[in-house]
């Protein structure tokens with residue numbers, strides 16, 4: 001689905017499968033974010049660039065099959081060099097991505113909020129951005145800068161300017177460490193550049209609200225792994241309770257009911273379709 005930037009400010013919560021995406025839509029979000037961190041964890045894998053283009057595309061297709069919302073896709077480093085970025089953009093756009101972000105880390109990439117990251121040169125990243133622009137039809141290209149934790153804020157700002165000059169549609173300064181840094185980044189990059197912020201937990205960025213990001217002039221804010229982390233804790237509790245009590249009695253009040261679950265997946269539509277088929281329509 002095409003991006004509608006008319007609002008000029010969008011909150012995109014992270015999703016990691018179609019069910020989570022359906023829940024985000026029911027909560028009235030106008031866009032969603034397919035998180036590499038959430039997806040890899042749900043596969044029992046680390047977010048170190050070990051999943052393939054095919055794997056994320058498969059999940060993107062499953063999500064866009066059932067949820068009609070703009071979706072930003074985490075394309076990590078673009079699955080290789082500029083040539084791989086070119087192909088990734090073709091494939092992800094065809095599978096329904098509205099925007100993708102590619103980041104300037106070397107492989108193996110890491111979560112942007114961890115220590116020990118390394119970045120590629122500005123020149124190499126510009127080649128990736130240009131390849132992405134050549135490949136896209138309408139997909140938005142978000143350039144993620146991972147250098148704040150490696151070379152400092154000044155380097156991140158300079159990269160931001162260079163990525164804008166290369167034609168990136170949106171700039172994503174990763175893992176800034178305070179509101180002051182977000183403000184300084186906005187000030188120095190200029191008011192006409194679209195900016196995305198990442199409000200992940202347990203990382204380098206303190207908790208900042210969407211409203212605060214909006215007032216600091218950011219255009220998109222993602223909450224990439226929040227729902228996954230809450231769900232993970234709830235699942236852990238459920239397994240432990242069953243293991244301990246041999247019963248789910250203590251969990252009943254915490255569950256989505258069967259009715260609610262079926263409403264999310266539009267169950268009745270399929271039942272009705274089946275019965276009208278049986279009656280010959």
Ligand SMILES: C[C@](O)(C(=O)O)[C@H](CC(=O)O)C(=O)O
Pocket residue numbers: 014034035036037038047074110111112113198200201203224225
């Ligand atoms: C935004 C992110 O790229 C993601 O994959 O969701 C991660 C989030 C996280 O690990 O908390 C990131 O690198 O910040």
Ligand SMILES: [Mg+2]
Pocket residue numbers: 035036037047074076
């Ligand atoms: Mg990621």
